[in-house]
Amino acid sequence: MYRLVRRDLLRMLxxxxxxGAPVAIRELASVAGVSRSTIGHLLTGQRRSVPLDTAHAIAQHIGVELLVLFVPVGRSQTETRTSETPAHASASTSHAAQCIGG
Structure with missing residues (x-):
């Protein structure tokens, strides 16, 4: 699933x-293969996430990269966050300090 970053950004785009032309809810829904209510619910905040294929179709039709509008949600993000160990974090800090001259 992909979560909409900001609904006002979707509306603006x-x-x-x-x-340079606007796109209507009906057209965007048709291109993305979803109901008009799905797009409407994204715009009102009643719905926050959509499957990857829907997120990709929306972003592509609007003309922006997927990650401008949507962020991945789910298990893989949690695994990434928990896999960073304190030793790894301190090594990164140490390396940054060496690069700066500290």
């Missing part, structure tokens, strides 16, 4: 797509 729908007003001015890559072509």
């Amino acid at each position: 729908m007003q001015r797509t890559r072509t």
Whole structure:
């Protein structure tokens, strides 16, 4: 699943797509293969996440990269966060300090 970053950003980008023309909820829903209510619910905040294929279709039709509008949610993010160990973090800090001259 992919979570919408900000609903106001989606609304703004729908007003001015890559072509400069606005896109209607009905058109975006049709292109993404979802109901109009799905797009409407994203815009109102009643729905926050959509499957990857839907997120990709929305972003592509609007003319932006997927990660401009959506962030992945789910298990893989949690695993990434918990896999960073304190030793790894301190090694990164140490390396940064050496690069800065500290």
